Amino acid sequence: MSYIQNLKNKYPWFKYIGNRYVLVFIFFMVWMLFLDNYSYLEHRVLNKELDELETNKEYYQDEIKKDCLDIKRLNNPDQIEKYAREKYYMKRDSEDIYIIEFEEEMLLEEEENHKSL
Incomplete structure (x- = not known):
């Protein structure tokens, strides 16, 4: 747990990427752009x-x-x-x-x- 806290303190943008909503959104975007049948x-x-x-x-x-x-x-x-x-x-x-x-x-x-x- 302290390792994750050290990363969050060292890299301020890491706390936004670590948010579960952001992770779900990133997964959704990757899926829609590259993996889906109707992909870009x-x-x-x-x-x-x-x-x-x-x-x-x-x-x-x-x-x-x-x-x-x-x-x-x-x-x-x-x-x-x-x-x-x-x-x-x-x-x-x-x-x-x-x-x-x-x-x-x-x-x-x-x-x-x-x-x-």
Whole structure:
């Protein structure tokens, strides 16, 4: 008992930390911040996932808008032909198609392919 009294006299803040209400409060805070299922750390992880999902949602909504515009344009037969020529390199029987690729673009594509693997 005298050892505890010596600590309280030597360190005045020790008497506040030794109070049982303060100890219960500290235990509660540690529990809520780190150990509970709804802890602060878990909320941070969930918030990061939520931000990522919202970013993906925006991206896919933009892609849907682009696809809707493409569908509207493809109602015209001339646009269908143009789309087939550009995307699938289709040609008429009397035509020849030459695909020109620049070296810089090829290097960028190779780097992207290596990153995705």
